[in-house]
Each structure stands twice: as C-alpha cells, then as structure tokens.
Amino acid sequence: MALMLFNVLGRTIQEFVPLTPGQVTMYVCGPTVYDHPHIGHAKTYVAFDSLVRYLRSTGLNVLYVQNITDVGHLLDSGEDRILRKAAQTQARPMQIVETYTKSYFDAMDALGVGRPDISPRASGHIPEQIKMIETLVSKGFAYEAGGSVYFDVAKDPDYGKLSNRRLQEQESGTREAVRGDKRNPEDFALWKKAEPEHILRWDSPWGEGFPGWHIECSAMAKKYLGDTFDIHGGGIDNIFPHNESEIAQSECANDADFARYWLLVGSLTVDGIKMSKSLGNFTTIADALQRYQPGVIRMFMQSVHYSNPVDYSEGALDASARGWERIANAVRLVQQTLRSAPATDDGLHFSERLAAARAAFNTSLDDDFNTPGAIAVLQDLTREVNSLLNSGAAVGKAALEAIDATYRGTAGDVLGILPAGETAGAGSAQREAALIQLLIDLRTQARKAKNWAESDRLRDELAAIGVVLEDRADGTVWKVNG
RNA sequence: GGCGACGUGGCCAAGUGGCAAGGCAAAGCUCUGCAAAAGCUUGAUCACCAGUUCGAAUCUGGUCGUCGCCUCCA
Numbered sequence: 001m002a003l004m005l006f007n008v009l010g011r012t013i014q015e016f017v018p019l020t021p022g023q024v025t026m027y028v029c030g031p032t033v034y035d036h037p038h039i040g041h042a043k044t045y046v047a048f049d050s051l052v053r054y055l056r057s058t059g060l061n062v063l064y065v066q067n068i069t070d071v072g073h074l075l076d077s078g079e080d081r082i083l084r085k086a087a088q089t090q091a092r093p094m095q096i097v098e099t100y101t102k103s104y105f106d107a108m109d110a111l112g113v114g115r116p117d118i119s120p121r122a123s124g125h126i127p128e129q130i131k132m133i134e135t136l137v138s139k140g141f142a143y144e145a146g147g148s149v150y151f152d153v154a155k156d157p158d159y160g161k162l163s164n165r166r167l168q169e170q171e172s173g174t175r176e177a178v179r180g181d182k183r184n185p186e187d188f189a190l191w192k193k194a195e196p197e198h199i200l201r202w203d204s205p206w207g208e209g210f211p212g213w214h215i216e217c218s219a220m221a222k223k224y225l226g227d228t229f230d231i232h233g234g235g236i237d238n239i240f241p242h243n244e245s246e247i248a249q250s251e252c253a254n255d256a257d258f259a260r261y262w263l264l265v266g267s268l269t270v271d272g273i274k275m276s277k278s279l280g281n282f283t284t285i286a287d288a289l290q291r292y293q294p295g296v297i298r299m300f301m302q303s304v305h306y307s308n309p310v311d312y313s314e315g316a317l318d319a320s321a322r323g324w325e326r327i328a329n330a331v332r333l334v335q336q337t338l339r340s341a342p343a344t345d346d347g348l349h350f351s352e353r354l355a356a357a358r359a360a361f362n363t364s365l366d367d368d369f370n371t372p373g374a375i376a377v378l379q380d381l382t383r384e385v386n387s388l389l390n391s392g393a394a395v396g397k398a399a400l401e402a403i404d405a406t407y408r409g410t411a412g413d414v415l416g417i418l419p420a421g422e423t424a425g426a427g428s429a430q431r432e433a434a435l436i437q438l439l440i441d442l443r444t445q446a447r448k449a450k451n452w453a454e455s456d457r458l459r460d461e462l463a464a465i466g467v468v469l470e471d472r473a474d475g476t477v478w479k480v481n482g
Numbered sequence: 483g484g485c486g487a488c489g490u491g492g493c494c495a496a497g498u499g500g501c502a503a504g505g506c507a508a509a510g511c512u513c514u515g516c517a518a519a520a521g522c523u524u525g526a527u528c529a530c531c532a533g534u535u536c537g538a539a540u541c542u543g544g545u546c547g548u549c550g551c552c553u554c555c556a
Contacts, residue, residue, distance in 0.1 A: 031555095032555080032556095038556090040555085163485065165486095234556065236556085240486095242555095267555095269550090276555050276556090277555060279555095304496095308487080309550080310494090315493080316493085318506085322505080323505045370496070373497085373503075375504075376495090450515075455516095459516095459517075459518090468519095470520095471514070471517080
C-alpha cells in the first residue's frame, strides 16, 4: 500500500516515493527561540513527529532536520526578536537563545515529540549562509546595496510557485515604505548590514552584518540533506514569504529542485483566530500540560487532519480527554488482566480483528496521513476490546499480548497518545502498587462480609488521594486519576 | 484588492460520484451492594441557488459566511 500525500507544491495528491529507496530526508522549519513555545507550535511539531514515527514504522530510514532560529528573524520594526528580548531582560542574546531553546526541547520532550536527528542553529551556520549568498550574487540572482544583499525576485521566473503569488498581482498592494535599497519591493534580504547597536553581527564580504531570516533554512537544508531532499514541512502561515523564498534561494543557487514534497500544517486557533505571540492569545505548552496529559493534547491535535486548523478551548480539550480515557482505560485493562492471565490460546480468534484494525489504521495514514481516520479505527477497536474483556469469556495471555502489541504499534509508537504506563521497575512505584493492592485486599474482605460502610470508606479515601477503584467480575482494578 | 483554505447531526470531525466513519454531550436500557468503568439503543433533506450525471456532501458555475497569508508568527 502506498503512502499518498497532498503536495502543496502543485496542490495535488501524489504517491510518496523517496529520492533514495528506503531513505527519507526531511526538513521542518523550527522555532525562533525568543519565548516559551505555545500549543500552536505543538500542533505543527506533533504532526511531523507522528509522520516520522509512521514512516519509521513502515521500515523507512528517516533523517529529520529541524532548525533552531536564533538570529535574523526581525520584527516589523526591524528589530531582531532575540535582541529585543535580551534588551528587555538585560541578558545577553545567547542567554536568551539558550533559555528558550531549552524551554522548547523540554516542552517537546514532555509531549513525547522525538528529537530531530539534527537541530542546527542559524548562528552556527553563518559561513554556509554567506557562501550561498555569494553564489547567488555571482549568478546574478542577488545584488548588494548599502552593505546589505537582496534577492532579486525578478530574476527568478519560478518565484511564487508554492504560494501561487505572481509579482504583478502583489505590486499594487505593497507599501512604498518597505522599499528602501531594494530594486523591487518584493526583494528580500539575504544579508543585512548591522547598525552600530545591533550586537548580533558577523564579518562578511559586504561588511559586518547578519543573515536574513530565509537563508538559514536553505543553507542548513543543503548542508545536512543535500540540494534536493524529500519532505519540507512547516506551518501554513510561513508559506509566504518564508517558504517561497527558501525555494527561490535554493533552486537558484543549486540549480536543482529543492524539496520534493511540501507538507504544511494548519494553524491552531482560539475562537477561530490564529494563536500567536503577537495577538497574545496563546497558552504555553507548559501551562497546557498542567491540565492535560501529553496523550490528551496529542490526541486533540491529531483528531483533525494536519492541514486543517484546529480550534483550541478547554471544552474541546475536555472532550478529547474523555475520548482518550476510553482508549487508555482499555489499554490499562488489557495490561492489568495480562498479569494474571492463563497461558492459554483462549481468545486468539481476536487476532484477525487486530490484524484488520492494524490494516485499517495504516490505510488511513496512507491517505495523506489521515489521523482522524486512524483514531476512529482505534475507537472502533476499543469498543470491541471492551466487549471481549467484559464478555466473561476466557482470554489467554497470548491474545492479551497481541491486543497490547496492537495498541503499542499504533496509538503508542505512531500517534504517541498512550500513557507512559506504570513502570513496574521503579522501586517507589512498585511499593505504591503493593500498598494499594494491600488496601484493595482489605476492601475485598469487607465486601465479602457485606460490610459496605468499610468498603466504601476505603474506596472514598483512596479516591481522595487520586486512586480510583473499579470493581469487575473478576476482581478490583485501580488507576491513578489525572 | 490578490492568493489560499473552509462551511457535514447540540459540539468536534472523517468522507472527492453509488444507501453519511468516529468521538464528545444528551436520553433510555444492561451489568453492579452502591459507585465507577464498559456495552446496547436513539439522531443529519451535508450553508444556499443553479447546472452536469442514471445517481452529487463529493464535479461545474454563482451567492452568502468564516478563517489564513499578502507585514512578525509553527
């Protein structure tokens, strides 16, 4: 079965065929590290994390590069984002970079987002960027003006092919004020001359300055993935000018196609409006994690197709949490039942159902990474697993292990929405489990004696400290609430 | 103004030509000492109008509405 992807470049659904069989090269635009990441960032990086997990689960070898932007990303005012933050907090720019790079990775780790294979920093690749700019100048695609270098969009007939913008259409709406030294208003900076107060600066053939925002991605993608690579990802909000400019720079400099498949993720919104730093309508990932488990947040974001926007609200998260719990409860029940399951083949007929679910799961993801469809498959499976386990029929160890493995291979390894699970190895956790079991045993005795007051008291007091008991026909199981 | 996405049951959402997935919420039921969990049952003239077709949520044209980008954002 072939993976089909909607390629924004060309706006068609295409079969994904890597340049090199068995190998996938992938670049995703990373964050500018001047503040804590918010859940809008999480949506994008969770999407590509799951895509990488899926590609790897099918046996592909993925090389995943995602940059850290720590220089060159300017505000409207011309101020560098990093420098402004540094000035506000009286810190050195690279302190800011370290602080928020750590914050970013901490948040991603907490969400179960795997680290990229390479996380190159823009400031660590100044020579590569200068070299690419020199190539563009020597080929006539860029020109120097007043100590800065600009890309001459008029020289690139393909400019606009990703976002479908044509120069003449844009001309009328462009403000004169942004023209400056540029030949055309649409020309964008490859290198900017540093004013005296601009302390993030490097030597270059054009004097002291700093790189433009777009060139870092072109230079670093080339360095780690080559002139042409398979997948370029990012948020849809960067399609223009950033992604468009990346293509222009790279293809003009390298005389080769840049990314072969463009996958852009829809924005996370709040009350229908895009979550963004500038609007102030953001929730940091750390704050969201205070209220919701990582699996809940991941499931919420993946309950909508990656290319669509998803509207954030506590009500929406709560609804996702309920749906997530149903799956998580079933997985936990399987694991708990497994502990005392007989080593028989009872219930192995369910394997056929598992294979069908696994196939349906992959079919959904092969269809332009349709995660809502894949989640629906898991919901269907969960209903049947619950029916099986509650039917009273004997289910042996082999069948339970097969169910567990199916959840791990789908909800766990690919979508990353399973709870961490009780790690039986940790000493204190083991002790806690034993203590809870002791209390459950006491309560079971009380229940046998029909001492409901005592049994309810034990249950209520455990609930008060976050341990929820559920009585089943074959015994009492427990879970930690929240 | 230009480019792009979208409008599916109370809410979220999949579905690109052949009887409309899934989740949340609500109601009833089953199981249970009670509770919890789980299961069963109950819901849609697919924004509107006009076309194409044997047949349209799905294709074409138009209307209305929402959002993104065009200027910093994943």
